[in-house]
Each structure stands twice: as structure tokens, then as C-alpha cells.
Amino acid sequence: MNRATLNLWVGFFVLLGFLAFLMLAFKVGNLNLDGSGGTYEVVAHFDNIGQLKERAPVRSSGVLVGRVHSVRFDTLHYNAEVHMAIDTQYHFPVDSSVSVLTSGILGEQYVGLDAGGDDKMLKNGDEIKLTQGAMVLERLIGQFLFNKAQEGGTDKTSTDKGAP
Amino acid sequence: MRGAWGHGLRTVGDTTLSIVGRIGAVVLFLGQILRHSGTSFRRFGLVIREVYFAGVQSLIIILVSGLFVGMVLGLQGFETLQSYGSSESVGVLVALSLMRELGPVVSALLFASRAGSAITAEIGLMKATEQLSAMEMMAVNPLARVVAPRFWGGVISLPLLAVLFAAMGILGGFLVTVVMLGVDSGAFWSQMQAAVDFHHDILNGMIKSLVFGVAVSAIATFEGYEAPPTAEGVSGATTRTVVSSSLAILALDLLLTAFMMKGWN
Numbered sequence: 375m376n377r378a379t380l381n382l383w384v385g386f387f388v389l390l391g392f393l394a395f396l397m398l399a400f401k402v403g404n405l406n407l408d409g410s411g412g413t414y415e416v417v418a419h420f421d422n423i424g425q426l427k428e429r430a431p432v433r434s435s436g437v438l439v440g441r442v443h444s445v446r447f448d449t450l451h452y453n454a455e456v457h458m459a460i461d462t463q464y465h466f467p468v469d470s471s472v473s474v475l476t477s478g479i480l481g482e483q484y485v486g487l488d489a490g491g492d493d494k495m496l497k498n499g500d501e502i503k504l505t506q507g508a509m510v511l512e513r514l515i516g517q518f519l520f521n522k523a524q525e526g527g528t529d530k531t532s533t534d535k536g537a538p
Numbered sequence: 539m540r541g542a543w544g545h546g547l548r549t550v551g552d553t554t555l556s557i558v559g560r561i562g563a564v565v566l567f568l569g570q571i572l573r574h575s576g577t578s579f580r581r582f583g584l585v586i587r588e589v590y591f592a593g594v595q596s597l598i599i600i601l602v603s604g605l606f607v608g609m610v611l612g613l614q615g616f617e618t619l620q621s622y623g624s625s626e627s628v629g630v631l632v633a634l635s636l637m638r639e640l641g642p643v644v645s646a647l648l649f650a651s652r653a654g655s656a657i658t659a660e661i662g663l664m665k666a667t668e669q670l671s672a673m674e675m676m677a678v679n680p681l682a683r684v685v686a687p688r689f690w691g692g693v694i695s696l697p698l699l700a701v702l703f704a705a706m707g708i709l710g711g712f713l714v715t716v717v718m719l720g721v722d723s724g725a726f727w728s729q730m731q732a733a734v735d736f737h738h739d740i741l742n743g744m745i746k747s748l749v750f751g752v753a754v755s756a757i758a759t760f761e762g763y764e765a766p767p768t769a770e771g772v773s774g775a776t777t778r779t780v781v782s783s784s785l786a787i788l789a790l791d792l793l794l795t796a797f798m799m800k801g802w803n
Contacts, residue, residue, distance in 0.1 A: 375590075377583065384586050387594045391698030394705035395744075401727070402633050402708060403736040429735070438732070 424508025471504035588691025608710025641704035661762025692755030
């Protein structure tokens, strides 16, 4: 096989490999030319973050606007400190609120961001004050049982009537 | 009794020492290849020739196996996910398993048996017919002229082959699940894009295949270069290349995956 044909085939092979890589990066992966690197960081403190992990999505109205950058325990306030990287193309008012939510019944946990009404926008390093932590199923059931028991103790007749 | 036990223990010790010694010898050989790589880059035509033999000629087997593996993943994933009512996530399953594990590992295994064995047989036969000694007589270093170009050819080819394998696999999964089984095409791609991360999945897969490329090429050239110069020796060396490369690929994959997983959380 002569040199020119050899080079042609190898060139074809390398080009095919790069095309496949580009397809994987843009079509399969989440690499964006405009969005890569352009993020600003905001902090929020939660009582309880549940199973929230690094790289968990931050969604506003269901749209992906950023990702959780890091999660650590704040020894000053004794709660969880969550750093989120928000895409620079999205701006949110300073009085926005965040909550830890679950997608589906058994799905992964994510941060839901609800926009506020202030004129000033969040900048890099700002803190979101309005937060709501994750719902813990055990506490919810405990609270429900406690309420039920209290109800039964104060107003026994009405629960008896209501029972099938 | 003592004799039998002693003999058994000696066999275990001897085998362990020879395995460790062989790994050490491969690493030292890798160092020698790197020291003599200058010529390969000054005369890049030599490497291009090897990329043709190792990479271009492995293209068909890699593309076809990738397509089949992706199709099987799609079928199996669809079957299981359908019982949870989330058959759209089959795209995520296919893409993540191909990007993280199957793409790098299966293409490296195929590469070891298709190209690695050929490299060993070629170098081993060159040694058996004293072509390597003849080169040394002419003051041409066989490590620089024969071994290093084949090594770099393998290192360049394998990541490209792994990427093509993964791309074909995803295409195969798409054909089976979307075209044949009727999964929604928009959900297939968008869920995949939401789940696959460029750095953590695609780049880590590339790093894996690069490491496998170095391991397979080093083992293949080492076995050929150190093969006993007989017909039997060359055939034994070819077999050893396939066996030890496959084991090395799987062991390195476990190590790399453990380290990369640690980086995620």
C-alpha cells in the first residue's frame, strides 16, 4: 500500500473519531458552547437537605438553571450550607426562595428556585435567605400520628362518628 | 505431609513472584519505549503506518460490535424499564453504560485480540527471523524503529476506536428503542442529555481508553520483543498478550472506576 492511500485512510479514521467525539459531547452530553464556565455562585442555608448531592440540578419552574456545586455543614449556624452554580444567562431577584424537592416519588432530589419580586438581582457570592429544607418522611408520619392522637384525645365523639 | 505443603506453598510463592516480576518488566519496558520515542515523532510516517494497521483495520469489527452491543442494551433495558413505566430512560441507560464502561472496556478487549496479538506476532517473528539483530548490526535501534511506532500507533488508535464504539452503540440503541419499539425520540435524547455529563462521563471514558491503550500496546510490544525466538515461543507470546491484556484491562477498569466514583461524591 503506498504512502498516499495510507495517509488518506488514517486521516479518514481520525476525522471519523473526532466527529464521533463531537456527537457524543454535544448530542449525548450536556456540553454547551455558550453555557460552559459562565456561572455565578449563590449560597443558601437549609435545616435539612435530605439526600441532596453535589451536581444535583437546580430548577426554576422545572427548567434546569444550574447545579449544586458543593454541600457542607456550617458549624456556625449548625445547618447545611449549599453552594449553587447558576448559569449566567439566568438572573433572579434577591428575594427568591429555594427549597429541596424530590422529582417523582422515588426520584433524585433537586433544588427548586422560585423567583421573588425585588428589582435587585442576585450576584456572585450572594445568599438566598428564604429556604425550605427537605421533607423527611419519618418526621411527617410522626407529626401526622401526633396530630391524630391529639385529635382523638380532645374530641373523641367526632372521630368515632367519622370512622367507617 | 510437610513436603506436599511445602511444595504447594513454593508453587504459590513462585507464581506470585513471577507475576509481579512480569508486571515490573512490562513497566520497565514501557519506560524504555518512552525513552526511545523520539524517532517516532520525528518520522511520524512510521506511526501513521501503525495507526493504519492497528486502528483503521480494526474499524469494521469495532463499529459492528458497537452497533450490536447498543442494540442489545436497548432491548434489555426497554424490557426491564417498561415494567416500571419509565421506558424513556432507556436512552440514559444505554448512553451511561456505553460512555462509562462498555465503550472503553469492550473496545479495548477487541483491540487486544485484533491488533495486540498481531503486533506481538509481528515483532516476535521479526525477532525469530533475526531481523531485529540485523537492525542492531546496522546501528539501528529496534526499540526506536520497530517497537515505539507500534506502541504509539496503538495509544492513538484505541481512544478513537472507543469513541466510535460508544457512538455506534448509542445509534444502535436509538434504532432499536425509538425506531423499532416506539419510545419517544424527544424524551430519548433529552433525558440522555440531562443525565450524561461531559466531564464526568465522556472525558472519564476517554481517560480510561487512553490508559487501556497504553497498557495493551505496552503488553503487546513487550510480549513480542521478549518472545522466545521459535515458532512455539511466538505462538505462546501471542496467547499471553491476549490473556494478560484482557486481565490488565479489567483490573485497571476496576481501579479507575473506583477512583472516578470517589471524585463524584
